[in-house]
Amino acid sequence: MSERSARIKAILSLGIIVGFGAVSTLAAWTGEATATSSISTATVALGVGGTAGTATSASYQMPINGSSLFPGASSASVVVVKNTGSISAPYVFQGKITEAGTTTLGAGLNVVVKTGATVSGSGSSVTCSGGTTLMMKNAGAQFGGASNPRPLTSGSSETLCVQYSLPVNAANALQGASTTLSLAFTSTVGS
Numbered sequence: 001m002s003e004r005s006a007r008i009k010a011i012l013s014l015g016i017i018v019g020f021g022a023v024s025t026l027a028a029w030t031g032e033a034t035a036t037s038s039i040s041t042a043t044v045a046l047g048v049g050g051t052a053g054t055a056t057s058a059s060y061q062m063p064i065n066g067s068s069l070f071p072g073a074s075s076a077s078v079v080v081v082k083n084t085g086s087i088s089a090p091y092v093f094q095g096k097i098t099e100a101g102t103t104t105l106g107a108g109l110n111v112v113v114k115t116g117a118t119v120s121g122s123g124s125s126v127t128c129s130g131g132t133t134l135m136m137k138n139a140g141a142q143f144g145g146a147s148n149p150r151p152l153t154s155g156s157s158e159t160l161c162v163q164y165s166l167p168v169n170a171a172n173a174l175q176g177a178s179t180t181l182s183l184a185f186t187s188t189v190g191s
Contacts, residue, residue, distance in 0.1 A: 044189055076121075081160065081185055088152065114128045
């Protein structure tokens with residue numbers, strides 16, 4: 001083998017090595033994309049108060065004059081229920097009576113809860129006039145279960161009128177008795 005032929009083989013061998021090196025440095029082209037979603041949850045909340053503007057608290061003392069009640073007397077007040085949450089949510093309410101001591105004044109009361117009613121009358125004869133009865137408790141009975149669900153869109157409110165009275169045939173043993181009447185409002189969405 002001649003020196004020239006050895007040089008040609010060496011140059012050709014070098015070309016093969018360089019060729020392999022070039023193959024390993026080839027660049028690949030790519031494309032990418034990302035889909036993103038920001039997720040947050042809603043709030044379900046109710047407020048109660050005397051007006052839609054003040055119905056932002058979770059509790060409210062109804063201004064019902066419950067002192068000096070006597071057989072045949074009645075009193076009434078409004079309570080506004082407001083959806084302070086971020087979505088439409090139905091609500092239900094349930095009445096509750098908490099007796100003080102051994103007396104049964106609460107059991108002896110007639111209680112009516114209405115929507116669309118107005119407070120009328122004066123003194124010991126204040127009532128909820130007009131409207132639609134949503135819940136009623138007669139003397140001698142307990143409050144029933146929760147009311148039917150009432151729709152309430154976010155930011156809207158509903159005015160309820162609450163009336164209680166002591167029947168004319170109330171027992172003499174109820175003199176000097178006291179009780180607490182409350183309405184519990186619950187809003188639930190989802191299953």
